[in-house]
Amino acid sequence: MHAAEPTTTTRSSFADAVVGGSARLCAGISAAWIFALMAAICTDVVMRSFFNAPLMGVPEVVALSVPGIVFLAAGQAVRTGRFLRADFLYTPFLRRYPQAGAVLSLLYNAAGLVIFWKVTEGVWPRFATAWTTDEFFGAVGAFSAPVWPFMGAMLVGCALMTAQFAALLVVDARTVVAPGPTATAPEDAVHPPARGWVALAAFLVVVGVGVYALLYGDLSPTGIGFVAIGGMLLLVLGGLHIGTALLLLSFFGIWMVRGSPAIADRSLSLAALGSINSYSFGVIPLFILMGLLVDIANVGRDAFAVAANLLRRVRGGLGIATVFANAVFAAITGSSIASAAVFTRVATPQMISHGYSKRFAVGCVAGSSVLGMLIPPSLLLIVYGLIAEVSVGKLFTAAIIPGLLLAAVFSLMIFLMAHFTPGQIGRPRIADDVETITVAEFASKLLPIVLLVAAVLGGIYTGYFTPTESGAVGAAGALIIALARRSLDWQKFGRILVECAEISASILVLIVAANLYSRMLTLTGIPQAVSGYIVAAELGMFAFLAVYLLILIVLGMFLDSVSIMLVVLPLMLPVVSALGGDLIWFGIVTTIAVEIGLLTPPFGLAVYVVKGTLPKGTATLNEIFAGSLPFVGAMILVTIIVMAFPILSLALL
Amino acid sequence: ALETVRLTMSSSHPTAVAWVGALKTHVVDNANKRLEAMGSNYRIEWTEAFGGSLYDFNDTLEAVQDGLTDMGWVGSLWEPAKLPLQNVMFATPFVTSDVELSVDVLNEMNDSIPEMKAEWDRHNLVFLGATVSDTYHLFTKFPVNSLADLQGKKIVGAPALGPWLEGTGAIPVGGGLPTFYQQIQTGVADGSIIIPTGAFSLKLYEVAPHITLVDMGVTTIGGLAVNKERWESLPEDVKKVLAELGREYSSVHAKEVAARYAASLEKMKAAGAIISELPAEERQKWVDGLSNLASAWVVQTEAAGLPGKEVLVRFMAEARERGAKPLRQWDEGL
Ligand code: NA
Numbered sequence: 009m010h011a012a013e014p015t016t017t018t019r020s021s022f023a024d025a026v027v028g029g030s031a032r033l034c035a036g037i038s039a040a041w042i043f044a045l046m047a048a049i050c051t052d053v054v055m056r057s058f059f060n061a062p063l064m065g066v067p068e069v070v071a072l073s074v075p076g077i078v079f080l081a082a083g084q085a086v087r088t089g090r091f092l093r094a095d096f097l098y099t100p101f102l103r104r105y106p107q108a109g110a111v112l113s114l115l116y117n118a119a120g121l122v123i124f125w126k127v128t129e130g131v132w133p134r135f136a137t138a139w140t141t142d143e144f145f146g147a148v149g150a151f152s153a154p155v156w157p158f159m160g161a162m163l164v165g166c167a168l169m170t171a172q173f174a175a176l177l178v179v180d181a182r183t184v185v186a187p188g189p190t191a192t193a194p195e196d197a198v199h200p201p202a203r204g205w206v207a208l209a210a211f212l213v214v215v216g217v218g219v220y221a222l223l224y225g226d227l228s229p230t231g232i233g234f235v236a237i238g239g240m241l242l243l244v245l246g247g248l249h250i251g252t253a254l255l256l257l258s259f260f261g262i263w264m265v266r267g268s269p270a271i272a273d274r275s276l277s278l279a280a281l282g283s284i285n286s287y288s289f290g291v292i293p294l295f296i297l298m299g300l301l302v303d304i305a306n307v308g309r310d311a312f313a314v315a316a317n318l319l320r321r322v323r324g325g326l327g328i329a330t331v332f333a334n335a336v337f338a339a340i341t342g343s344s345i346a347s348a349a350v351f352t353r354v355a356t357p358q359m360i361s362h363g364y365s366k367r368f369a370v371g372c373v374a375g376s377s378v379l380g381m382l383i384p385p386s387l388l389l390i391v392y393g394l395i396a397e398v399s400v401g402k403l404f405t406a407a408i409i410p411g412l413l414l415a416a417v418f419s420l421m422i423f424l425m426a427h428f429t430p431g432q433i434g435r436p437r438i439a440d441d442v443e444t445i446t447v448a449e450f451a452s453k454l455l456p457i458v459l460l461v462a463a464v465l466g467g468i469y470t471g472y473f474t475p476t477e478s479g480a481v482g483a484a485g486a487l488i489i490a491l492a493r494r495s496l497d498w499q500k501f502g503r504i505l506v507e508c509a510e511i512s513a514s515i516l517v518l519i520v521a522a523n524l525y526s527r528m529l530t531l532t533g534i535p536q537a538v539s540g541y542i543v544a545a546e547l548g549m550f551a552f553l554a555v556y557l558l559i560l561i562v563l564g565m566f567l568d569s570v571s572i573m574l575v576v577l578p579l580m581l582p583v584v585s586a587l588g589g590d591l592i593w594f595g596i597v598t599t600i601a602v603e604i605g606l607l608t609p610p611f612g613l614a615v616y617v618v619k620g621t622l623p624k625g626t627a628t629l630n631e632i633f634a635g636s637l638p639f640v641g642a643m644i645l646v647t648i649i650v651m652a653f654p655i656l657s658l659a660l661l
Numbered sequence: 662a663l664e665t666v667r668l669t670m671s672s673s674h675p676t677a678v679a680w681v682g683a684l685k686t687h688v689v690d691n692a693n694k695r696l697e698a699m700g701s702n703y704r705i706e707w708t709e710a711f712g713g714s715l716y717d718f719n720d721t722l723e724a725v726q727d728g729l730t731d732m733g734w735v736g737s738l739w740e741p742a743k744l745p746l747q748n749v750m751f752a753t754p755f756v757t758s759d760v761e762l763s764v765d766v767l768n769e770m771n772d773s774i775p776e777m778k779a780e781w782d783r784h785n786l787v788f789l790g791a792t793v794s795d796t797y798h799l800f801t802k803f804p805v806n807s808l809a810d811l812q813g814k815k816i817v818g819a820p821a822l823g824p825w826l827e828g829t830g831a832i833p834v835g836g837g838l839p840t841f842y843q844q845i846q847t848g849v850a851d852g853s854i855i856i857p858t859g860a861f862s863l864k865l866y867e868v869a870p871h872i873t874l875v876d877m878g879v880t881t882i883g884g885l886a887v888n889k890e891r892w893e894s895l896p897e898d899v900k901k902v903l904a905e906l907g908r909e910y911s912s913v914h915a916k917e918v919a920a921r922y923a924a925s926l927e928k929m930k931a932a933g934a935i936i937s938e939l940p941a942e943e944r945q946k947w948v949d950g951l952s953n954l955a956s957a958w959v960v961q962t963e964a965a966g967l968p969g970k971e972v973l974v975r976f977m978a979e980a981r982e983r984g985a986k987p988l989r990q991w992d993e994g995l
């Protein structure tokens with residue numbers, strides 16, 4: 009999700025090559041495994057629909073496969089820099105102070121090494137038991153299979169992840185001892201190395217004080233919880249991998265609250281093995297795969313062509329067309345990242361060539377991309393559903409009206425800007441020269457989208473598919489479209505599968521970590537105390553929501569959407585329940601509010617993706633952030649409307 | 662001066678479930694009142710972690726065993742390998758539908774049969790009181806008036822219940838509780854064998870509106886247990902109060918299960934479900950058609966060196982003594 013950080017080194021050793029090769033191999037296995045699951049689920053759907061003969065055991069296999077798939081690809085995700093971290097402070101620090109930065113990086117990789125070694129240690133006995141006792145899973149008389157291959161995949165994956173951190177640590181150690189040529193950019197020359205060392209020392213002192221307080225402060229459980237929350241913010245903002253930070257703090261927190269490092273050890277393996285081994289988590293790799301395939305099949309370009317054609321006589325029409333095409337595309341993709349990348353390529357050149365200002369064109373693409381994760385299907389809603397333990401299908405249904413409302417507000421805003429503050433959007437010409445489309449072309453461009461939407465969402469809404477099945481069917485459908493359009497060869501397909509495995513791994517490892525972190529917080533009694541406090545203070549739902557929105561906007565400036573949900577929800581869900589709020593409605597509110605962070609500096613993922621996709625020199629980050637600003641305003645407005653009128657979310661349920 | 666003891670009480674299920682709700686309303690809420698009444702200097706400061714906030718249903722035993730929580734509900738129904746003797750009622754269907762009778766028998770047996778106590782002990786657990794669920798019925802898409810109606814139909818249920826369908830002509834389909842609704846809706850299954858309180862919360866009657874009261878009997882499903890090391894470290898007063906409350910919890914929650922059982926049938930009927938009773942002779946045919954589940958269970962437990970026969974014979978005797986009218990005498994001819 010972040011841009012890849014350079015982790016390879018010219019001085020790579022033989023050991024590093026072995027670690028890297030194994031990581032790639034295992035990511036390949038994970039990728040093939042995802043494809044096999046997709047095929048198995050689709051076969052099950054077909055067999056039960058047309059032959060009344062369901063494939064037995066598919067849900068059980070999917071459930072047990074998820075941890076294996078995730079940890080097998082996790083090593084490669086670490087290696088390619090996909091293992092999430094907040095790098096808005098970390099990366100500049102590393103660039104300006106290479107040597108101090110290498111020490112920091114070394115410490116971070118050491119932390120990753122230790123914590124994932126502990127996870128590996130915890131998984132080993134489970135594998136050994138499954139192997140020696142021939143443990144089986146399944147249902148009486150229907151289906152059964154051995155457990156050990158799944159445990160084995162987990163074990164290998166965890167070990168590789170540990171090895172990967174060790175490899176990075178070696179690279180860091182070399183840089184500390186013998187720094188390479190210092191940064192060459194002229195603006196970096198004004199940063200004397202001493203400042204880097206001072207900053208590093210100050211950071212380490214604060215961390216040290218926190219660790220001391222945790223270990224020797226004789227804190228009450230609530231006190232431990234607050235140190236764990238403060239420590240999490242500090243470490244995450246400092247650029248430690250978010251998964252590592254959450255696991256490390258959970259480990260120490262559980263140790264301190266329960267008074268035994270052995271319990272903390274066991275809780276690590278309990279979380280790694282037990283928090284994502286369920287059927288519903290299979291949905292994540294499948295929807296990611298579908299998004300990647302839809303992207304390569306140029307479905308987004310077609311949606312824009314149709315919308316631009318329909319709106320060619322409207323003032324600000326291409327801007328509205330971008331919103332419209334985003335809304336349509338959103339109905340088949342689960343991620344705003346895909347939307348931002350697609351429409352940067354498709355819509356920005358058209359808008360700029362028709363006289364829209366650069367700032368508006370790029371801002372419009374970044375802004376409307378948020379629809380991708382609000383209009384179902386949506387990765388964020390899935391993650392919320394998994395954390396809050398509410399039905400993903402219901403969340404999808406509840407998001408329809410708010411999603412359309414946001415699209416309508418965006419369109420109206422562009423329309424009004426074009427009429428009343430035309431300076432804001434440039435000097436657009438009426439776009440009646442965009443390629444006109446015949447009815448036949450119209451149909452051929454829209455048909456694949458319509459079919460995919462019907463299959464994926466229709467299946468979920470009618471209850472014919474589980475979300476996991478609709479992910480598999482959608483991915484298969486997208487694959488067929490991509491093949492029919494000849495936009496896919498074996499090499500590209502392999503690359504997409506591996507990318508899918510890596511992205512899934514980076515998200516799901518984070519979910520494992522956040523799951524343990526929220527268990528640790530539960531043990532400290534903080535959620536109980538906080539919700540008790542808010543209820544006792546008679547803060548009321550509205551004041552609570554106001555504070556909540558503020559917290560999400562601030563966190564959104566620094567963290568990515570999934571991380572915010574994982575960090576905040578364990579604390580907030582009990583409060584909402586205590587205040588009598590509906591968790592489905594709260595999920596929609598949370599999703600829109602969290603997505604504001606995609607557009608706000610310093611870390612706004614959608615903006616970064618737009619910037620990364622544009623040809624060099626088209627627009628600066630500042631221009632894109634500025635262009636997105638009106639969209640941020642519109643999102644805050646819609647969040648407040650959705651907060652104030654729960655019926656908007658609940659009407660279709 | 663008062664001394665504080667910190668204890669964590671947890672469960673894999675939310676307090677909306679009867680056997681969890683009473684952990685809160687009976688054990689947690691009454692503990693300090695009892696301590697005060699007996700003049701103890703100790704008070705308990707509870708951390709509550711219900712609804713799976715610490716672990717899910719796969720780990721109810723491990724979480725207490727490892728000390729992740731001090732005490733909590735342990736589901737023996739998911740631990741046939743670790744707590745085999747606790748699951749005797751899964752081998753003896755159609756014996757009783759009396760929930761209070763069932764927990765009384767199981768508590769009595771855990772107190773007096775050393776090997777049953779040892780099952781808990783071996784996993785670092787101290788048993789306080791048994792828990793039970795309501796009786797099993799059929800929820801189907803089609804009306805059931807006789808066993809013949811079940812011929813070739815796919816019936817989904819907990820894997821442990823598969824053998825209960827033997828001889829009925831139905832085909833058992835495995836599945837996790839949350840998937841039942843969809844499995845029936847999409848035709849993977851034609852119906853389910855399940856307890857009414859569970860069927861009600863899953864809204865199964867929407868897709869399988871024919872409720873046939875087969876009344877296969879209730880089963881005990883586990884109990885409230887404390888981490889053994891933690892237990893041994895507790896002051897005598899606290900142990901005494903917890904032991905007392907734990908045992909009371911067993912009957913308190915059983916009454917609650919009975920009340921919710923009746924209420925959920927009422928509500929499903931009001932929501933349009935069609936409720937009928939399986940004729941007595943068909944019910945007897947069902948029981949007689951089952952293979953000798955008890956004898957298979959005894960063979961299996963004895964093979965593991967456990968007194969399976971003693972436990973089963975004792976269970977049947979205790980049940981009959983307390984007024985149960987078993988449709989099949991599972992202890993005959995063992
Ligand atoms: Na979407």
Ligand code: NA
Nearest residue numbers: 564565605611
């Ligand atoms: Na941001």
